[in-house]
Structure formats: structure tokens, C-alpha cells
Amino acid sequence: xxxxxxxxxxxTESTVEQEQEVVSELHEQVVRLTIEAVDHVTESSTQTxxxxxxxxxxxxxxxxxxxxxxxxxTNINMVQVPVSIAICAISYRGAPYMYEWIRYHxxxxxxxxxxxxxxxxxxxxNSYSITVIPCKAVGxxxxxxxxxxxxxxxxxxxxxxxxxxxxxILKNHPSIxxxxxxxxxxxxxxxxxxxxxxxxxxxxxxxxVTKRFIRCAEKPDNFIRSIVRIDYFENVxxxxxxxLKAGHTYNTRYQIxxxxxQPNGPIDVACIHHYYTKSESEMRLLIEDGWEIPSFxxxxxxxxxxxxYNTDAWDFYSSRL
Numbered sequence: 001x002x003x004x005x006x007x008x009x010x011x012t013e014s015t016v017e018q019e020q021e022v023v024s025e026l027h028e029q030v031v032r033l034t035i036e037a038v039d040h041v042t043e044s045s046t047q048t049x050x051x052x053x054x055x056x057x058x059x060x061x062x063x064x065x066x067x068x069x070x071x072x073x074t075n076i077n078m079v080q081v082p083v084s085i086a087i088c089a090i091s092y093r094g095a096p097y098m099y100e101w102i103r104y105h106x107x108x109x110x111x112x113x114x115x116x117x118x119x120x121x122x123x124x125x126n127s128y129s130i131t132v133i134p135c136k137a138v139g140x141x142x143x144x145x146x147x148x149x150x151x152x153x154x155x156x157x158x159x160x161x162x163x164x165x166x167x168x169i170l171k172n173h174p175s176i177x178x179x180x181x182x183x184x185x186x187x188x189x190x191x192x193x194x195x196x197x198x199x200x201x202x203x204x205x206x207x208x209v210t211k212r213f214i215r216c217a218e219k220p221d222n223f224i225r226s227i228v229r230i231d232y233f234e235n236v237x238x239x240x241x242x243x244l245k246a247g248h249t250y251n252t253r254y255q256i257x258x259x260x261x262q263p264n265g266p267i268d269v270a271c272i273h274h275y276y277t278k279s280e281s282e283m284r285l286l287i288e289d290g291w292e293i294p295s296f297x298x299x300x301x302x303x304x305x306x307x308x309y310n311t312d313a314w315d316f317y318s319s320r321l
Contacts, residue, residue: 095122109175
């Protein structure tokens with residue numbers, strides 16, 4: 001395992017603080033230059049919830065993000081801060097699935113992964129940028145997201161808050177950067193989950209999760225997961241609901257999501273594949289540990305979340321193996 005690729009974190013490290021100071025100074029410079037350049041934004045403009053423009057060269061950004069340092073137009077002479085996209089993930093009993101999950105999301109274009117680890121220390125791919133934080137140094141699960149923002153947030157522009165059993169699925173974009181570019185005027189994007197069942201498997205086998213489980217619920221789960229502009233993160237209400245400093249969380253149709261659920265939310269552009277049960281034996285371990293409390297009797301586990309076939313995740317991942 002390469003020390004350069006996997007960062008074992010001491011949460012009070014001075015290097016993080018120094019890096020945050022440098023990035024903050026750069027952000028201030030960019031904001032000043034942007035304000036001077038975007039002089040068409042007048043004091044009379046009060047709109048805060050406009051739909052982001054589709055044209056990447058269109059200067060008419062929503063006011064809530066019009067002078068955000070990441071919304072820099074590159075055809076004028078000013079400093080450009082590159083967009084950086086991170087994942088902040090919680091892992092429990094994640095060792096058997098970690099390599100696939102990490103590799104999948106770096107294939108998707110994620111720049112950095114932060115894993116808050118609640119149990120063991122699984123093997124990590126040594127060719128990617130990974131930061132591992134032991135959760136005993138953080139506290140309860142509820143504290144993870146604010147901890148990430150405080151200690152690592154200023155390294156990045158966006159962060160996706162998901163778990164190790166969740167995979168981001170993009171249906172109209174080749175990678176995460178062009179997807180978020182299309183939604184750059186939003187402060188957070190909420191994606192509904194598609195829940196996968198056991199695929200009638202009883203025991204664990206050493207194959208990729210995205211290959212083993214290809215049957216899922218026909219309708220999306222009501223709960224969302226969020227990809228958030230870090231500058232607008234204020235607090236966590238629960239792991240499905242992020243409170244923003246300004247603006248709203250939108251779905252991929254630019255409809256406002258004001259809570260942790262979105263019944264019948266759109267999944268035609270992007271969604272989250274939630275591999276909830278995995279095999280019966282894997283689910284039983286989580287239940288015994290008190291990590292999961294299913295809403296169905298265990299003798300009915302193989303009938304759950306199995307209405308349709310869905311190979312979107314495996315199609316993407318296998319094409320990059």
C-alpha cells in the first residue's frame with residue numbers, strides 16, 4: 001500500500017490547516033476578480049432559485065452562485081480554480097467490497113475519496129487518492145459529515161455523501177465532472193436511490209457487488225443522497241438531508257427538494273444504486289451487529305427489491321476493467 005495514495009489521518013494535523021489557509025486566500029482573490037468581471041449582475045437582481053443555464057459560456061448564472069469562485073468563465077483573463085469533487089463515505093464491514101467501490105468511483109471521475117471507517121482496515125487500491133479516518137476519532141455517525149467539512153472541505157468544490165453500499169449512476173454523462181457542470185448553478189443535487197435485493201443469493205461470493213446483484217425494486221426509494229457544494233454546507237439534519245447556508249437542493253429536473261425524501265423522484269439522468277441486502281448471510285451479519293433493522297421479515301428477504309433487472313452499474317464498471 002503506497003503512503004502517497006492512502007492517507008491515514010490525524011485529525012489535528014497542521015498540514016490541513018495550512019492548506020486550508022492557502023486555498024482560502026486563493027478563493028478570496030478569485031471572488032474579487034469575478035465580481036469585477038461579472039458586472040452585468042445588478043443590485044436589482046434578487047432571484048435565488050433560477051434554473052442554471054445549459055450553455056457553459058453563458059454568464060447569466062443564478063444570483064446565489066453568480067460570484068461563486070468555481071463559476072469562472074475561462075475566456076476572460078482571470079484566475080481559474082479547478083473544480084474538485086470528493087466522496088465522503090461511511091464504511092462498516094466494508095472490507096470485501098472496498099476495492100470495487102473505490103475503483104468504480106474513480107472510474108467515474110471522482111478526485112478524492114474520504115472513508116470514515118467504523119470497523120476494520122480493508123485493503124485499498126494503491127493507485128488512487130484515498131484518505132482513511134478511524135471513526136473512533138470522530139464520534140457518532142451524525143458527526144462524520146461536519147467533521148469532513150471542517151477538516152477537508154476546503155480542498156474541494158463538491159462532495160457526495162454516500163455509504164460503501166451505494167454507487168453513483170450517471171445515465172447521460174460520461175463522468176461526474178460534466179454532470180455537475182450542467183448543475184453548477186445549484187448548491188446541492190439530490191439523487192434518489194434504487195434499491196437492490198439478494199438476487200436469490202444466500203452466501204457471500206468473491207465477485208463484484210455490481211455483478212452479483214442485478215435485480216432491484218421497480219420504483220426508486222423515497223430517500224435521497226446529496227452531492228453538495230461545500231461552500232454552502234451548513235449542517236446535517238440526517239444522512240439524507242443536508243442543511244444549506246443558502247439556496248436549495250434540486251433534483252435533476254431542477255425541482256426543489258426540501259426534505260430527506262422525494263417520492264417518485266427522477267432517475268433518468270442520475271441516481272444512486274443502493275445494494276441494501278447483498279446476500280442473505282451478509283444482511284444477517286449487519287442485523288446481528290445492530291447496523292441494519294429491516295422493515296420486512298427475514299424469511300421474506302429474497303422477495304424484496306427484485307422486480308426488475310438492472311445492470312447499469314455492472315455495464316459501466318465492467319467496461320473499465
